[in-house]
Amino acid sequence: MLKTQYIRDNQEDVLRSLKIRNWNDDQIGVIQEVIDTDDIRKKTQTELDGLLSKVNEISKEIGELYKKGERDLADSKKNEVSSIKESSQKLTDQLNATKDKLTELLLTIPNIVHPTVPAGKLESDNEVHQECATTLKELDSGAVPHWDLAVKYDILDMAAGAKITGSGFPVFKGKGAKLQRALIGFLLDQVSEHGYLEIIPPLLVNEDSARATGQLPDKEGQMYHATADNLYLIPTAEVPITNLYRDTMLKESDFPIKMAGHTPCFRREAGSYGADVKGLNRVHQFDKVEVVQVAHPDKSYEVLDEMIKMVGSLLDKLELPYRILRLCGGDLGFTSALTFDFEVYSLAQKKWLEVSSVSNFETFQTNRLKCRFKDSEGKTRLAHSLNGSAFGLARVMAAILENNQTSDGIHIPKVLIPYTKFDIIN
RNA sequence: GGUGAGGUGGGUGAGUGGCUGAAACCAUCAGUUUGCUAAACUGACGUACUGGGAAACUGGUACCGGGGGUUCGAAUCCCCCUCUCACCGCCA
Numbered sequence: 001m002l003k004t005q006y007i008r009d010n011q012e013d014v015l016r017s018l019k020i021r022n023w024n025d026d027q028i029g030v031i032q033e034v035i036d037t038d039d040i041r042k043k044t045q046t047e048l049d050g051l052l053s054k055v056n057e058i059s060k061e062i063g064e065l066y067k068k069g070e071r072d073l074a075d076s077k078k079n080e081v082s083s084i085k086e087s088s089q090k091l092t093d094q095l096n097a098t099k100d101k102l103t104e105l106l107l108t109i110p111n112i113v114h115p116t117v118p119a120g121k122l123e124s125d126n127e128v129h130q131e132c133a134t135t136l137k138e139l140d141s142g143a144v145p146h147w148d149l150a151v152k153y154d155i156l157d158m159a160a161g162a163k164i165t166g167s168g169f170p171v172f173k174g175k176g177a178k179l180q181r182a183l184i185g186f187l188l189d190q191v192s193e194h195g196y197l198e199i200i201p202p203l204l205v206n207e208d209s210a211r212a213t214g215q216l217p218d219k220e221g222q223m224y225h226a227t228a229d230n231l232y233l234i235p236t237a238e239v240p241i242t243n244l245y246r247d248t249m250l251k252e253s254d255f256p257i258k259m260a261g262h263t264p265c266f267r268r269e270a271g272s273y274g275a276d277v278k279g280l281n282r283v284h285q286f287d288k289v290e291v292v293q294v295a296h297p298d299k300s301y302e303v304l305d306e307m308i309k310m311v312g313s314l315l316d317k318l319e320l321p322y323r324i325l326r327l328c329g330g331d332l333g334f335t336s337a338l339t340f341d342f343e344v345y346s347l348a349q350k351k352w353l354e355v356s357s358v359s360n361f362e363t364f365q366t367n368r369l370k371c372r373f374k375d376s377e378g379k380t381r382l383a384h385s386l387n388g389s390a391f392g393l394a395r396v397m398a399a400i401l402e403n404n405q406t407s408d409g410i411h412i413p414k415v416l417i418p419y420t421k422f423d424i425i426n
Numbered sequence: 427g428g429u430g431a432g433g434u435g436g437g438u439g440a441g442u443g444g445c446u447g448a449a450a451c452c453a454u455c456a457g458u459u460u461g462c463u464a465a466a467c468u469g470a471c472g473u474a475c476u477g478g479g480a481a482a483c484u485g486g487u488a489c490c491g492g493g494g495g496u497u498c499g500a501a502u503c504c505c506c507c508u509c510u511c512a513c514c515g516c517c518a
């Protein structure tokens with residue numbers, strides 16, 4: 001959530017930003033509405049504070065008068081206060097209503113976009129930030145997509161998952177399950193080496209947490225909701241891990257804060273249909289290793305670069321061909337200022353699969369989180385938050401299975417063999 | 427699920443209606459002094475909103491888990507919720 005003061009001070013940036021996000025003039029009107037509402041809020045608050053100040057003052061006098069025994073005078077003062085209270089009550093109600101309205105408006109406003117975010121509406125408008133560095137090899141003529149490999153080698157059973165739960169809940173079996181576990185182990189070891197603190201967080205979060213990282217109210221319908229206890233199944237480890245820093249006051253020396261965790265992720269994916277949802281391409285439950293950083297605001301873009309480098313190096317180690325996209329305004333998430341997507345090329349499906357998204361949220365999350373620090377001058381400032389996936393494992397699995405298939409079987413990438421303890425699925 | 431005890435500033439913790447935005451201690455920062463690593467002393471030290479001021483600064487309001495109530499006045503009294511801890515029960 002943006003601060004009202006920020007919007008007031010940086011109106012032009014905000015408007016430009018919303019245009020990059022393809023808001024029309026009508027929608028952009030919300031900015032003026034915010035400012036008008038805030039004007040009312042300020043005016044009301046000032047007025048109310050004046051009344052309350054008077055009440056406090058008179059109350060003190062009454063105390064003194066009672067001590068001196070001047071009861072009559074005290075009682076008349078009481079009446080005076082009572083009449084002030086009537087009008088102050090009205091103002092309080094008015095102020096609260098105005099504040100609520102302001103918050104409601106602010107919640108509809110997405111993050112400011114970074115100056116380098118390209119204009120555009122569709123995925124196809126995303127800018128290629130880094131082309132695929134490896135030449136794509138050719139698969140044998142009998143190569144098939146992973147959903148066929150799944151059946152051939154009996155490593156993944158989508159139908160069984162559909163029976164137990166519903167479509168989009170994969171069941172991994174045998175070497176498929178082991179490969180998944182190997183990936184988790186490998187990735188956690190790798191990010192630990194890069195200095196990330198390993199975390200195993202809860203898989204359900206409360207409303208406050210979902211709100212603080214921006215899933216609520218923006219993505220209400222996309223999360224599984226356990227209504228009996230009003231808890232949400234996490235759509236990403238970003239939610240519980242970033243929330244570790246909700247309501248915190250940090251010191252400058254605490255930075256950089258680097259955390260990583262593996263969790264299953266649950267997404268309703270309401271409204272997704274078509275070829276994209278086949279096999280592991282889009283599922284309701286998948287495993288992911290997520291990295292999160294809470295950074296000094298002056299350093300957050302360096303941190304973003306560092307995260308991109310790390311994610312790229314991991315894909316190199318897994319021998320997967322990938323490219324990096326800079327998301328355009330239309331594809332950029334509500335809470336993000338700048339996002340880079342990593343896409344791995346599936347040789348069998350002949351398409352790019354998104355396996356990682358690395359973003360800088362600047363202060364958008366930390367404002368809601370109230371994650372602040374004291375800078376060297378002793379001033380309180382909001383920290384920046386960033387995160388990236390390394391990786392969404394469903395699609396990485398798909399790509400590994402598909403790209404490494406030969407007539408002998410599926411070869412396991414070298415780095416994973418110590419984890420799988422086998423080198424081929426056949 | 428039941429019973430009991432609690433949630434106070436960065437931390438520990440005092441505080442049962444006005445003198446408390448909040449003692450004391452610790453931590454942190456600045457300074458003084460003795461001076462190798464260290465100690466002693468002095469001072470500063472919450473957050474948010476808001477008025478005035480170019481600024482330094484200064485006035486006001488709110489906040490002692492959250493919400494509501496009683497009262498001229500509430501951290502302090504009452505109600506509801508929530509979280510933590512302990513014990514019991516139930517269960518993986």
